[in-house]
Amino acid sequence: MTEAFSRAVDELGARVDGPMVWGWFGRTLSAGVRCTRFGRCWLRLVSAPEDKAMGKIWEGNALAAEYFDATVTKPALYESAGEARGGYAYRAELSQYIPEDVCSPLPVLGPDAVIPPDSWWESLRADLSTVAKAVTDRVAVRQEWVDRSVPRFLNLPAPQVTEWETAHGDLQPANLTSRTPYLLDWEGFGTAPVGYDPAMLWAYSLLAPAFAERVRETFPVLGTEAGRVARIIVITELMQSASRGDHPELVGPLRRMAEDLA
Template sequence: MYSPPTDPADRQRMTEAFNGAVDELGAILDGPDVWGWYGRTLSARVRCGKFGRCWLRLMTAPADKATGKIWEGNLRAAELFDLGIKKPAMYDAVEQEVHGHAYRAELSQYVPEPVLSPSPVLSPDAVIPPDPWWESLRADLSTVAKAVTNRVAVRQEWVDRSVPRFLNLPAPQVIEWETAHGDLQPANLTSRTPYLLDWEGFGAAPVGYDPAMLWAYSLLAPAFAERVRETFPVLDTEAGRVAQLIVITELMQSASRGDHPELVGPLRRMAEDLA
């Protein structure tokens, strides 16, 4: 769970834009506010005459940056995956621009089950889901991996710059690519089905990238992390080793900005083992 924007003016404009989207979509607010990373999104459960209970998510960006991969990620994912895997279906979307800020509100299927974790970092006492959960996740990621898209989640140029900087290791060359969810962490998976949430960043990534991401965010819960490795044997291949180094680099970069410092020690040790 994240917090509202630190600037009261940002909180007010987001709330006003959200309420405007509720009205425009003919919905009624039906749950508490849920803020996203650094207050960039605002979501809540709503009721809509046509679809019943729904999830409404508002995102914002400066008007001149309201385009590209992140802005249209959920829409493009809906076009590719809504009938093929377990993800919330998208029903409608509206956009507006006010005083230099762009807003996009997306109305989606409401999933009445909790996420695996309220934080991307899995806690040490996390419960390991039963076998069908893992089988479903593996099947859905296999479907995603085969999808054809021109979207890119990871670029070799970023790998070349960032791995030496954050791990002090030579940058690996990615040989094998596939389509990935792009942010497969415990807060983006529901605990019973599982549904895969938040498709902003999906696109081409190194083979094994999604399992490597889930594994890295699970390092404080060793039994869960081991189950990730058992479910996705790609992590024990050379392609999987490369994917893990790239994910570790991403999370170390994120930690340098203040995110999840508790992972830094385990990530460094894993990088040393993989080098």
């Protein structure tokens, strides 16, 4: 990964200008860079086995740029480069540098989280409304997955999703900047149950009750039947993730919320 990152820096005419940041399980490697054409940028390198370097996750950020760079508060994608070597494929994405901290360095929001001002919530609500109206054949959540997974992880009947919209797909505190907010990491965007994005942010905020309550106030859809279904589906996703060892601190709150929503 480090050698591929160096090659991408050279190919894109940049130089590293900040610390290296590893992503989930070493799948990505990123850093601030400087580029003659664009100035300060963010360079993100993603890798996958060569035979799996395709589909939704691989092309997500590039397609999101086509859909949303002009309409949503997100980093603009400037340029991409790719290569295959040693059985792995690498995709480098040179994007707008955002000089803001994220709401949380980890997806799960801590109990001392600061609640952003009204303007932050208004901007987020407007952007998610724009995203929801986009027409795409990309899929973030499938009914077939719901049918299999809700009984398995929550011991509840699988809800039938009747209302769908386009979603960011991974709306958690580590993908939102703290001042504006900018929405980061679009590789998973696609069609999902109505209310899915707010439900995701709410679920990752359960250890910060005041923040979670503000999510519910900002997105009344969470109080509807569609929102109940979306929350059950998000809880199922996070329980599946917890079964692999991710975010065990959320398991108790998620189980209690699932019982309340049953």
